[in-house]
Amino acid sequence: MHLEAAVGQFLEHLRVDRHFSAETVRAYRSDLTTFAVWAARRSVTTVDDVDLALLRDWLWSSANDGLATRTIARRSAAIKSFCRWLASSGLTEHDVAGRLRSPKSGSHLPAVVQRGQIDELLGALAEEAADGDPIARRDSAVVELLYASGMRVSELCGLDLDDIDLDRLTARVLGKGSKERVVPFGVPARDAIVDYVTAARPGLLARSSRGKPGGGVETAVFLGARGSRLGTRTAYAIVDRVLSRVDGITAKGPHSLRHSAATHLLDGGADLRSVQELLGHASLGTTQIYTHVSTERLTESYRRAHPRA
DSSP: OBHHHHHHHHHHIIIIISOOOHHHHHHHHHHHHHHHHHHHTTTOOBGGGOOHHHHHHHHHHHHHTTOOHHHHHHHHHHHHHHHHHHHHTTSSSSOTTTTOOOOOOOOOOOOOOOHHHHHHHHHHHHHHHHTTOHHHHHHHHHHHHHHHHOOOHHHHHTOBGGGEETTTTEEEEEOGGGOEEEEEOOHHHHHHHHHHHHHTHHHHHHTGGGGOOOTTTTTBSSBOTTSSBOOHHHHHHHHHHHHTTSTTOOOOSHHHHHHHHHHHHHHTTOOHHHHHHHHTOSOHHHHHGGGGTOOHHHHHHHHHHOTTO
C-alpha cells in the first residue's frame, strides 16, 4: 500500500475507532505527513519499504535539524503508533518500529500563575464585566470556569447549557477518548456563568447567522463575537490577553490555568487521586508531575513538623 494512503486510513482509524480529539488527529497528521514526504525523497513510497533503519534516520535527521527533544519524542510516538497499526491491520508483516527508542522528553510544564495574581486578574475581569459589555462578561466566565474546574479548553468550548448544573456546582465534560466526567466549580465561577448566560449570551446568540442560529449553537454555553460556538483558538487568545495584563505573569494559554488549578489544589491539601479525577488523567503518573512544583505544602508541612524547622 502507498504510504500516504496508509497514513490517511490510520488517521481515520484514530478519529472513528479510537475517538481521538480533532487536535490530536491534527498532530498525528502533521508528523506522519512530514515523515511520508521525507521518506518519498529517499524513494520510499510504500509501507513495505519502511524499516527500522529508515525510522532511525528520520529521527536522527530531525535532531540534526535542531528540533526540540519533546518534538522528536512526539514524532517517535506517532510513527510507533502508526507502525503498530500497520502490523495489526495486516498491512505489514510485523511492527518495524517495535525496537525504535524514543528520546526522553523533559517534563516541562507551563508556569504557575500565583494565587495573588489569579485574584488580581479575576478581579479585573469582574470589574470589566460589570460595565455590561457582553464580550467582557463572556471572558470573565471563561477564565473563572477554566481555573475553577481545571478543564481543558476543548472541553470548555464543547460545553452545552444542559451540561452545567448550577445547583450542584458541577459541569459534565467530554474529555479525551470521548470519556465523560463531572467536574466541580465554585461560587465565583457560578456567578460569572449566570451573569454571562442571562445578560450577555442572548445578545451574542442573536448575532448568529443574522438572527437565525443553527448548527447547534443554540445549546452552546460559550459563543464567539459572531454568535457561533466559541472555538479553541479564540479561547486561547482570550486567556493570553488576560494573562498578559498582570505584571509578573510569564504563563500563557488556557493550559496554564489548568496547571495552576492542579498545583493550587495540591498546595491546599487535595489528594493526588482526586486531582487525577478532576483533570481526567488516565494515569496517576501524569498527575504526579504536578507535585514537582507543588512545594508550598511540603514547606509548610516541614515547618509544622520538623523540630529544627
